[in-house]
Amino acid sequence: xxxxxxxxxxxxxIAITDRGRAQDACFQRPTPVERLQDVRxxxxxxxxxxxxxYVIDGSCFTLDRGQFPGVxxxxxxxxxxxxxxxxxxxxFIKSNRTFSNSPPERLLLSRGDGWFFPSTSGSTALVRMxxxxxxxxxxxxxxxxxxxxxxxxxxxxxxxxxxxxAQRDMTSPSTRSLDFWKVDDSFDRTxxxxxxxxxxxxxxxxxxxxxxxxxxxxxNAVQQxxxxxxxxxxxxxxxxxxxxx
Amino acid sequence: MAAPIRAHDSAEDRISKLLPxxxxxxxxxxxxxxxxxxxxxxxEAVFWTFISILILCPFYFxxxxxxxxxxxxxFLCLTFVVFAISIADTQFIGYLQQYRLLANVGxxxxxxxTVLPILWAFLISRIFVEAIGSRVERGQ
Numbered sequence: 001x002x003x004x005x006x007x008x009x010x011x012x013x014i015a016i017t018d019r020g021r022a023q024d025a026c027f028q029r030p031t032p033v034e035r036l037q038d039v040r041x042x043x044x045x046x047x048x049x050x051x052x053x054y055v056i057d058g059s060c061f062t063l064d065r066g067q068f069p070g071v072x073x074x075x076x077x078x079x080x081x082x083x084x085x086x087x088x089x090x091x092f093i094k095s096n097r098t099f100s101n102s103p104p105e106r107l108l109l110s111r112g113d114g115w116f117f118p119s120t121s122g123s124t125a126l127v128r129m130x131x132x133x134x135x136x137x138x139x140x141x142x143x144x145x146x147x148x149x150x151x152x153x154x155x156x157x158x159x160x161x162x163x164x165x166a167q168r169d170m171t172s173p174s175t176r177s178l179d180f181w182k183v184d185d186s187f188d189r190t191x192x193x194x195x196x197x198x199x200x201x202x203x204x205x206x207x208x209x210x211x212x213x214x215x216x217x218x219x220n221a222v223q224q225x226x227x228x229x230x231x232x233x234x235x236x237x238x239x240x241x242x243x244x245x
Numbered sequence: 246m247a248a249p250i251r252a253h254d255s256a257e258d259r260i261s262k263l264l265p266x267x268x269x270x271x272x273x274x275x276x277x278x279x280x281x282x283x284x285x286x287x288x289e290a291v292f293w294t295f296i297s298i299l300i301l302c303p304f305y306f307x308x309x310x311x312x313x314x315x316x317x318x319x320f321l322c323l324t325f326v327v328f329a330i331s332i333a334d335t336q337f338i339g340y341l342q343q344y345r346l347l348a349n350v351g352x353x354x355x356x357x358x359t360v361l362p363i364l365w366a367f368l369i370s371r372i373f374v375e376a377i378g379s380r381v382e383r384g385q
Contacts, residue, residue: 027348031339033285040284052335055285064349 026243027062030054036209039077043235047073060241071215072225076236078201078210086203089233090166092180093197095216096226098188103221107134107141107183107194112214114200115164115174118152123168126161131195131217134160138183145178166200172232174198180230203233212236218244262312263370265321268305269328272298276333288339295329295337316377320370327357327365334358 030046033039033053044056048067056074063072076091111129118124134141136158144157151163151173166172183194197214204210216225225242275294279287302322306312312321330337338354341347 027345029342029348029351031285031288032335032351033339034280034335038280038284038287040286042285057285062348067351 026060026241028058028060030061030063031057036077036211039209043077044229044238044240045075045077047075056240059239060243062243062245065218065220065244068218070218072218072242074214074216074227076212076214076229076231078204078212079208080203080205082205084203084205086233088167088172089201089203089231089236090172090174091197091199091201091212091229091231091233091236092174092177093199093214093230094180094228095195095197096187096228097193097195097216097222098224098226099191099193099219099221100223101221102190103193103219105133105193106138106189107196108132109134109160109162109196110214111162111164111198112200115166115198116168116170117155117161117164118170123165123170125168126164129162132160134158138187138189142182145181148178149175151175162196162198164198177230180228263317263320263324263373264366265302265306265325265328267310268298268302268325269332272325272329273332276336280336285339288336291333291336292340295333299325299329320373320377324365324370327361330354331358331362 031054033045033055036045036053039045039053039055042055042057046054046056046063046068048054049069108131109129110131111126113125113128115126116123117126141158144154149157151165154163154175155161163174166174181196187194195216199212199214201210201212216227218225222244224244227240227242229239230237272295275298276287276291279290279294283290299322302325303318306318306321312318334354334357338351341350341354
């Protein structure tokens with residue numbers, strides 16, 4: 001075997017092992033795609049400052065702050081076959097951002113359109129909430145979510161009307177999985193900020209790709225984002241980690 | 246289409262013979278088919294299709310298009326690389342950034358894929374024709 005062959009083989013070996021180690025170390029970048037129609041097997045996409053789409057096709061990624069400045073524009077791809085069983089869906093999202101400094105808020109609440117709450121006339125559509133700080137403590141939040149209860153009970157315990165029903169007939173409450181909303185013991189109470197989102201959508205069975213957008217703010221001090229998604233449409237559920245550099 | 250450069254060729258003819266439309270078209274078709282079939286997972290297949298075509302290029306230019314001059318064949322191969330990066334920049338970024346050393350390759354490929362094809366077709370090819378064209382002719 002010539003020296004040249006040995007060198008080529010060594011380089012190939014380094015390339016292969018480097019790839020394996022790198023994936024363990026969470027350095028992977030999201031995969032760019034030219035069109036959303038090209039996305040087949042994954043559901044979460046990210047849009048960069050130039051409008052290019054990236055597929056979140058793993059569980060741990062490194063993101064370049066220059067490529068995604070200020071805000072991470074995520075979307076869930078809402079595109080299903082005509083015979084898909086579910087027609088109305090909801091998504092619960094919990095984002096845990098770790099900052100290098102200590103921001104004033106610990107817990108923010110966000111809710112999109114299409115959520116309902118009981119009223120004297122039957123039900124009322126709630127207005128959207130955009131990243132409103134929860135005035136209570138993390139302990140109070142967890143205590144409120146420790147016992148079973150519907151959105152009415154939770155709104156009393158939390159003293160904020162955030163939990164709601166995804167259907168006008170008061171079904172599909174956001175309280176159906178209270179453990180999901182509890183703040184984990186591992187939460188960094190000095191550097192962490194949790195943002196909870198409630199999103200509702202109609203399942204899209206048309207030929208066009210529908211999007212369920214949500215945003216995660218990326219201040220300069222944000223170092224890591226842990227994203228947990230739960231939905232009654234199973235393919236949307238997942239856990240992701242993003243290291244910001 | 247790639248073909249031997251001859252002494253009586255006009256400047257336009259010479260430049261057109263430095264742009265490998267045939268292999269570029271083949272790669273374009275292959276890329277479209279792979280993306281259609283594999284969606285966001287097509288990056289690796291597209292990249293290795295490019296490498297395969299690149300390996301075949303010298304033989305194709307030499308034996309099929311009869312471009313029997315090393316300079317012209319090398320230039321045609323380089324031209325294919327430039328156009329291929331432009332055609333499949335998204336897939337190349339998707340595949341190469343899996344490697345730790347190339348994790349930040351995206352920005353460079355974006356710039357190359359945008360700027361280099363124009364420079365290559367309108368400037369570098371003309372420089373090549375003027376600088377090396379006569380040597381290519383003598384080699385026929």
